[in-house]
Amino acid sequence: MRHFLTVSNYVLFYYYLVSNLIYVLLLVTAIARNAIHQRRLASIRIDHIKDSPFTPPITVLVPAHDEEATIVEAVESLLSLQYPELELVVINDGSGDRTLEELTNRFALRRANLLYIPEVRSASIRGIYVSGNEPRLVVLDKKSGGSKADAINAGLNAASSPYVCVVDADSILEPDALLRIMVSVLAEPKRVVAVGGIVRVLNGSVVEGGRLTQTRLPRRPIEVLQVIEYLRAFLIGREAWGHFNMLPIISGAFGVFRRDLVQRVGGFRASAIGEDLDLVIRLHRYLREQEADYQISFVPDPACWTEVPSDLRSLARQRARWQKGLLDVLWPNRDMLFSRKYGRMGSIALPYQWIFELCAPVFELVGYITMITAAALGVLSRDFFLQFLVFGYAFATMISIGSVLQEEITYRRYNDWRDVVRLVSFCFLEHFPYRQLQMIWRLQGLWEYMRGDVTWKPLKRVGFHEHAPSNSAAVSEPPVAAK
C-alpha cells in the first residue's frame, strides 16, 4: 500500500510539474505572439480588405435546430457583416419549432428548385428556399440528421464559395469579424487552409438588433468563471498551439475553412460528438499524409460572442459532452500518436491532448485520493503536501490572471473597472470548488462514453434579448468542443 502510494505520488508530482511548465510555455508564447500580431495589425487597414476585388468570397453556414428565438436576428446580424462577397446558407436541421416560418416571414422565402449535389453525405433535403428580398440568403430545409455536423455537410453541398465559415445560430459575430479572420488567409492563401477566431461569452452583455452594443461581464459566478476559462483557452491555449501549427481544434461556433479541402476529407463526421475537433484533426492527418506545406491558424481579434450555460446542470452536460467528444476523436486517431508521418501533431499535440486533457480528470482524482491518503499515513510529509497544494493553487491562479492580462494588453473588451476587479477576483475562486466540479463532470463524460451513452442532451436557451446586465437565466449549447 505504502509502496503504491509512494509511486503514485511520485508520478503525480511530476505530472503536475510538467503540466505547469507547459502552461508557462504556452503563456509566454501567447503573450509574445499577441504582441507581434498587434504590431502587424497596425500596418493593415481592414477596410482595404473589404474594398479589394481580390478578397475571396465566403459562404457562411448556419446550422439551425429549433432556433426560433434567435434565428431572425442571427441571420440579420450575419447579413450585416462587413465583407465584399458574402453568401449565407441557413440549414434548418429538422426543427420542430417555427424556425423556418420565422425565416419565411422575415425574408420572404420561396421554395426553389435549385440544383443540389450531395458531394458530402447528409440527411435528405426537404426543400431549398431563396429569399425574395435578400439575394445572398439560401435556406436549406432538411430532415434531422441527429447532429450539427450533418447539417453543416448539407450546407457545404449548397455553398458556392471557395471558403466556408461555420457559425452557430445562437452566436453573434462582430461586424468586421470575417474581414479580420481572413487577414491570415490573405497573407498566405496557399498555405493557410483553416482559421479559427476567438469565442467570447455573451451572457451579461447587451444585444440590440442582432448586434452587441455593450460588453459587460455576466452577473452569475458560474458565467464569470466560464469567461476566465474561455480567455485562458483562447488567448493562451489556441494562440500558442496555433503559433506552433499544432492547433487541434477550431471552434464550431466560428471558424473559416477551405471548402475544397473539407469536402476532400469527407466533410464533418456526422457521428462525431465533437465535430469541430474531429474535422481539424482529420485535416491535419490528411495534409500531413499529403506532405503538404500548410497552416491551421488562430487569430485572436475576430470575435464571436456566444451564450454559455448559466446553471450547473447545463454546464455539467456541456462539459461531459466535451470530454466525450475528445475521447471520441482521440481514440480513432490513436494511430497518429508518435508516428513520424504526422510530425509535431503526432509527437507533441496529440500526446498532450491524451495526457493533459483527456486523462487530466483521472490523474486529478487519483491525485486527490493518493496524496490525502499518503499524507494521512505519513508516507508523504504533511508540510510538503500542504506546500504542494498551495503551490498548485497559486500557480493555476497565476495562469488565470495571465489570461486576464492578455485580454487587458490586447483587446480590452471589459472596459468597466468593476468588471476587471470581478474578473480578477474570480481567478482566485476558480480552483476551488469549480475545478473539482469540472473534474467530476469530465469523469462522468468519460464514463458515459465508455458505457456507450452518446446521446445529445438538449440545453435550455433564452435568446439574445435576455442578455441584458440583469440577465440571470441564460443557458446554452456548447460553443467549443474541448478546451
Place this chain on the structure above:
Amino acid sequence: MGFIFNWIPSAGLARLLFEAILAALTGIVSLLTFILGRRTYRSFHFRILNARTFALRQSWDSLVSGKIPPATWRFNRLDRRIVESILLDSIETAEPAALPPLIECLRSTGLLDMRIYEARTLHGWQRRNAMVSLGRTRAPEAIPALAEGLDDSDAQTRLAAVRGLGRFALPDAAMALLTRIAEGTLNVPEKPLQNALLSCCREQPSLLVPCLRRAEGPTREVLARVLGELATPELEDDLLLLAVDPLPEVRASAARALARADAQFAFPILSALTADPEWFVRLRAVVAIDTLNHPRSIPALVRALCDVNRQVRQRAATALSRLEPHLEEILERVLATRDGYALQAMISALERSGGLTNLVEALRSPRNPRKAAAILLRALRSASQRLYSRATNASAEDEEQAGEETFAHRDEDTEVVSP
C-alpha cells in the same frame, strides 16, 4: 520507492517548492500590479490626450495655415502625435481639392521629414510604423524612403513598405514596385502586392503592360490579375495576347478584363475562352459574358450550360436567366441540347431570379400556342429519355445513388484546383 519522498526534502525540493510558491505569489502580485498600473496610467493618459486633442482642434485652421507657428507645439511629443494623427485622417478622407494645404502643412511643420528620417534610420516595428504613416501622407517625396524598405531583409518591413506605397495611389509608387518586380528582387506575399498595384495603377493601367510582357510564372499571374481589374479598352491588343497565354491564371484575368472591353471585340475571344481546358478560365469567361449582357452571347452561354463543371453551368444559367426578353429562345436552345443537367441548372436559375413565372405566363399566352406546344413537346421528349434511362436501373435507391455519382463524376475537375 519510499525513499523518493524521503529524499525530496533532504534534496532541497521542499525548499524548491517553497520558492516556487513564492515565485507564483510574486507572479500574481506582479500581474495584478501591472493590470492596475496600466489601467490607471491609461485613464490618465487618455484624459490628457482628449483634453489636448480638443484644444488643438479648436485652433485647427490656424495650425494648418501656419498662423500658429509649428515651434509652439512641434517639440511637445503628445501634441505632435495628435496633430499628425488628425492631419493623416483628414488626408485620407479629403477631396482632391482639399489635399494640397494638408500635405503642405505636413511639409512645413517638419512632420513629413521626421517620418522620412524615421523610415530610413529606425528598425523593426518603429520603422514599419513610420512607413505606414508615410504611406498615409500621399506626399510624393516620401516614395523613395518607402522604396528603400522594399529591399529590406525583413519580410514584415517589406510588407509595410508595399502597403505604404499602395496607400499613395500614385503612378510613381507603382513604378517603385514594378521596377523591383521586373528585376525579380521583390519578395512579398501576392495579395498585398496585388492590392498595392491595383491602387497605384488605377490611373495608368498601361504601366503594368511592359512589366507583364517580361514577367514569368507567379509574377506574371499577379500582374495579369491586377490588369484584369483595371484594363481599359485602350489595352485591347494586350488583352488579346493574354487571352492565349499558356498560364491559365493569365487567361482567366484576360477574360475578367474583357468584361469591360468593347462587346464587338470581346465576344469572339470570350466565346473561345468558354471552351478553355481550365474550368476557372471558362467560369471567368462566362462571368465576363454575363457582364456584357448581350443576346449575341446566347449560343456561347448555352454551350457553357452543358459544361462538365457545376460552377460554370450555374453561372451560365444565371447569365442566361438575366436575358429575360429572350427566355423562350433560350429555353428552346437548352431543350435542344437534351442535357438534363443543363435544363436543371437553367430552371434553378430561373426560379431564383423569378423568371420562371414570367416564362410560364408568356407560354400560356393565347398568342403563341404553337410555340408553347413545341417547347412542351421537346421537354416531354427530354423527360421521356431520362425516364427510359431510369427504368433501366435496378431500384429507386440505386438510381438515386447513381444519379449522385454521375453528378459528382461530372464535377470532378472542380475538386482539384485550390482557390
